[in-house]
Amino acid sequence: MDGMPKWADVVLVPVISLLLAAIISVIVFMAIGQNPWEAIKLMAYGAVGTSDFLGYTLFYATNFIFTGLCVAVAFHASLFNIGGEGQVLLGGLGAAIVCIFIPWPHWTLALVAGSAAAALFGALWVVIPAYLQARRGSHIVITTIMFNFMASGLLIFMLAGPLKPAGTMQVATGIFPEATHLPSLHDLAGVFGLDLFGRSPVNISIFLALAACVGVWALIWHTRLGFEIRALGRSESAAKYAGISAVNITMIALLISGGLAGMMAVNNTMGINSPQLVDNAAGGAGFIGIAVALMGRNHPVGIVIAALLFGALYQGGAELSAATSVQVQIVVVIQALVIMFTGALDEMVRSPIRKIFLRMDRSSAAGE
């Protein structure tokens, strides 16, 4: 039916997309008078060149795993949740409230409670868009993106008012109490006598992200609920005919999706070196999650790989602009090219390849 072998779908298409992005990036570098080879070498060095840089890459990748999973779960139900950005902010609010107002004796308890609160807040933020989609057919793309603005407004209201420590000017909470600080991988490596990851903020929530990957994999492919989500995604009328409630499954899939986005906040509030919640805490990760999910073909393994790639791109790009006179805007252009080719223009690469394989199929069939 598809005509395209699995390996082409999973490997060939993303690789060609990346190559196209790389070719245009080279042209961009040449246009601004920067040696492309040097620039690419610097980006690679910046991403994985030192233990410290690698730590930052993993830190950003952790964010992207969560938001990638968020988009993927909704995608399986044929829902396009682009509200990850807002759900992350709300998750941060949940984690911050739990960490600041409850005196936790140990970080393990704070981690459990913080993750639960972050997931709960992220999920709650998607309740109204999910309900409107399920009951009223209001398009989830429109409602979730509107909710991003409201989340930003709500967060700033909270950070400029109730959660702001007196006398500070930054729109942010105070530093969370010491007992809620999550150990970094540097600390963990220290237990085994290793000196790894420098002072980068990569922390144990990367394991939480990997656990979430396993959870999503099990949920989507090995539970009845996952089957119902996929059935709804493939054909709503068939799912309804099979007795699956479209309303319930739409709600549940979106709540899980929002919860996963919310959990990203554990990494970027409780996990960072000076744990606090700042006003633009999501930093675009919600949107990068869309590209991660598309590139990862909505499979947790693919999402981990794509998240690592985007983490490397983000961190390598920062190093490129810090080490050279390349403007930060150029780095954003390079990152955007990769997102565009792997995400938005995915079909542009996929459909010619599919046609080639179809033709090969046909000619081999004709030859027999």
Next chain:
Amino acid sequence: MSLTKTFLSATAALALTAGSALADGPAIIYDLGGKFDKSFNESAFGGATRWAEEAGEEFAEFEITSDAQREQAIRRFAEAGNNPIVMAGFSWATPLSEAAGDYPDTKFVIIDMVVDAPNVRSVVFNEHEGSYLVGMLAAEASETDVVSFVGGMDIPLIRKFACGYAQGVLAVNPDATVISNMTGTTPAAWNDPVKGSELTLSQIGQGSDVVFAAAGGTGIGVLGTAADEGILSIGVDANQNYLYPGQVLTSMLKRVDNAVYEAFAAGADVEVGFNVMGVANEGVGYALDEFNAELITAEMQAMVDEAAAAITSGELMVHDYMSDETCPVLEF
């Protein structure tokens, strides 16, 4: 053959430019507004550029794109050997407190906030003093005895501007009315020229004929509307007199560029500790140039310079809103 040669030499030259900024010279990190924000960051960039041109040397720089990069940028430059490392903006306090201790041999300079560490120079400005001076000028120039203030985001720092301004106005004309409005309570208030314009119109409706904008990009709308409506305005941070020649009374100068320049010029020997840039050391002041020469009479100038001298000598104390979060002359 010759083409290949040209190409190769061009590549070599490019490779050199790629590596040049890696030197162990000074570094500057801009805040989220970006290097070309026509205000605070650009002023810092201006100071760095001035140093680079005069000294004939280069500096490393970085524009962060998210808060997550703050501590990373500090550590990155410290580990690359850049010294001193200057950062502009109060949001740097938390990441700098976290990182400074790990690099005892590197000097850090933070502008607009205080970080108490042995290798940090904290530069803060006496904005209330500069605002006091322009407040005096506003009171002199006003014919309606009503002057106004448009702030950006409602934070203590901006109230400090407003409070100093009101004190200056009332010192000259105790019967004057000072109207004060803030654009908003969120960071969006820094870049909302439309709302700045509306606030100015509303203040003009209440009789104001001189308006002082301390509102970042929002101020562009304030100054523009004041010019359109034929009243005077006062710019902030950089010298904004040139924007509407003859219609901008003066600008309250906050010499972020000087702070950066001095830190870069001192290099690794930059003095640490608490550094106040006030009227006394020309850290703040008012702008006088060919664009507002006709607006500022000799008497006005003499009066303000006298007040500046009194502030310098300690004879005149302008109340600092941030010292106790109250203002004796203005309600917020």
